[in-house]
Amino acid sequence: MQANTNTSLRAADNIRILAAAMVEKAKSGHPGGPMGGADFMHILYSEFLQYDPQDMAWPLRDRFFLDAGHMSAMLYAGQALLGNFSLEDLRHFRQWGYPTPGHPELDVARGIENTSGPLGLGHTFGIGAAIAERFLAARFGEVVAHKTYIYISDGGVQEEISQGAGRLAGHLGLGHIVMFYDANDIQLSTEVEEVTSEDTAKKYEAWGWHVLTIAGNDHDAIRAALKAGIEETERPTLIIGKTIMGKGVVLEDGANYEGQVELHGKPLGESKASFAKTIEALGGDPANPFQIFPEVEAFYKDVVAEKAAAAKARKAEYNVWKAANAAPAAKLEQFLPVPCPTSNGTRSSRRPTTPPATPPLRCCRTWPTTSKT
Ligand SMILES: Cc1ncc(C[n+]2csc(CCOP(=O)(O)OP(=O)(O)O)c2C)c(N)n1
Numbered sequence: 001m002q003a004n005t006n007t008s009l010r011a012a013d014n015i016r017i018l019a020a021a022m023v024e025k026a027k028s029g030h031p032g033g034p035m036g037g038a039d040f041m042h043i044l045y046s047e048f049l050q051y052d053p054q055d056m057a058w059p060l061r062d063r064f065f066l067d068a069g070h071m072s073a074m075l076y077a078g079q080a081l082l083g084n085f086s087l088e089d090l091r092h093f094r095q096w097g098y099p100t101p102g103h104p105e106l107d108v109a110r111g112i113e114n115t116s117g118p119l120g121l122g123h124t125f126g127i128g129a130a131i132a133e134r135f136l137a138a139r140f141g142e143v144v145a146h147k148t149y150i151y152i153s154d155g156g157v158q159e160e161i162s163q164g165a166g167r168l169a170g171h172l173g174l175g176h177i178v179m180f181y182d183a184n185d186i187q188l189s190t191e192v193e194e195v196t197s198e199d200t201a202k203k204y205e206a207w208g209w210h211v212l213t214i215a216g217n218d219h220d221a222i223r224a225a226l227k228a229g230i231e232e233t234e235r236p237t238l239i240i241g242k243t244i245m246g247k248g249v250v251l252e253d254g255a256n257y258e259g260q261v262e263l264h265g266k267p268l269g270e271s272k273a274s275f276a277k278t279i280e281a282l283g284g285d286p287a288n289p290f291q292i293f294p295e296v297e298a299f300y301k302d303v304v305a306e307k308a309a310a311a312k313a314r315k316a317e318y319n320v321w322k323a324a325n326a327a328p329a330a331k332l333e334q335f336l337p338v339p340c341p342t343s344n345g346t347r348s349s350r351r352p353t354t355p356p357a358t359p360p361l362r363c364c365r366t367w368p369t370t371s372k373t
């Protein structure tokens with residue numbers, strides 16, 4: 001569902017405000033990357049990604065793998081618009097007992113597909129998942145098909161583990177992958193050009209990828225690139241989004257302070273920037289930045305309804321297939337994960353906000369299990 005231009009920009013600014021506020025309150029974290037990636041996040045989740053907001057673990061959902069774990073605030077803020085995190089969870093970013101750790105941990109029920117932090121791994125998780133998706137489609141047909149989206153950054157592209165996986169994805173022609181590269185030309189404490197001078201587009205092209213380079217904060221350019229990536233089914237797609245580190249950040253006097261190296265990993269208030277002036281410039285309230293704008297809330301309410309209806313229709317289609325294909329369906333369901341037990345032993349689709357006395361099992365192939373030892 002596409003918002004009008006104003007609401008679309010407001011939604012992205014809302015993610016920027018929430019991400020900056022999380023880091024500011026925690027006195028720790030990474031505001032700049034999330035502020036640059038907010039536009040992609042909003043467009044992907046509201047217009048393209050297929051999921052069931054009431055059943056985030058639905059096996060036929062599209063997957064979104066974040067490589068850059070330090071950009072967790074972007075992921076939580078985006079998921080908060082869908083209702084998977086509360087504003088209270090965001091206020092307690094990086095605090096013990098809340099589901100918003102500094103680097104994300106697997107929590108499928110809240111839309112967190114992978115644990116991340118070690119750069120390069122999200123890239124490989126995504127490609128592994130896309131191989132699994134084609135493996136299942138080859139055996140059971142396109143009834144199980146879905147897309148895999150990956151979000152990487154400069155640091156992720158530099159990790160050799162990601163490059164091995166990227167080469168394989170090109171070789172296998174994994175056309176259901178769409179990977180967004182948050183190319184903001186800043187990496188942690190330096191400008192990328194100080195340490196890397198290779199041509200990333202040509203490198204991925206040489207591996208057989210479909211590569212597009214766009215202005216990574218331009219909503220229409222993001223839409224067009226995602227559409228082209230989805231339509232390309234023979235090759236994986238890499239969207240190189242030239243984004244702006246710390247998009248929207250200003251100094252005390254209101255002057256632009258975007259694109260600065262120091263915005264990577266400290267609260268805005270501890271940098272030369274002004275947190276209050278930045279929140280104000282983005283349309284938020286510096287005294288109470290943990291808010292969802294009314295028009296953004298209303299728009300996301302419609303997004304959630306639309307996604308739920310589409311998932312319901314897809315589930316009905318699947319059930320028709322299942323009724324006509326009992327044996328393969330039974331086999332397929334053996335491949336699918338079983339929901340994890342929660343602390344109180346139920347199969348709730350949501351993890352409790354307060355920590356259980358004993359940590360829940362994170363992933364269960366079968367449940368309940370009987371030990372053979
Ligand atoms: C394997 C690995 N090595 C090192 C780090 C430490 N580290 C955290 S972020 C980062 C680089 C960040 O650059 P980029 O990915 O471009 O993020 P941005 O600065 O644009 O937010 C590094 C090296 C890490 N997380 N993982």
Ligand SMILES: [Mg+2]
Binds near residue numbers: 153155182183186188
């Ligand atoms: Mg970068």
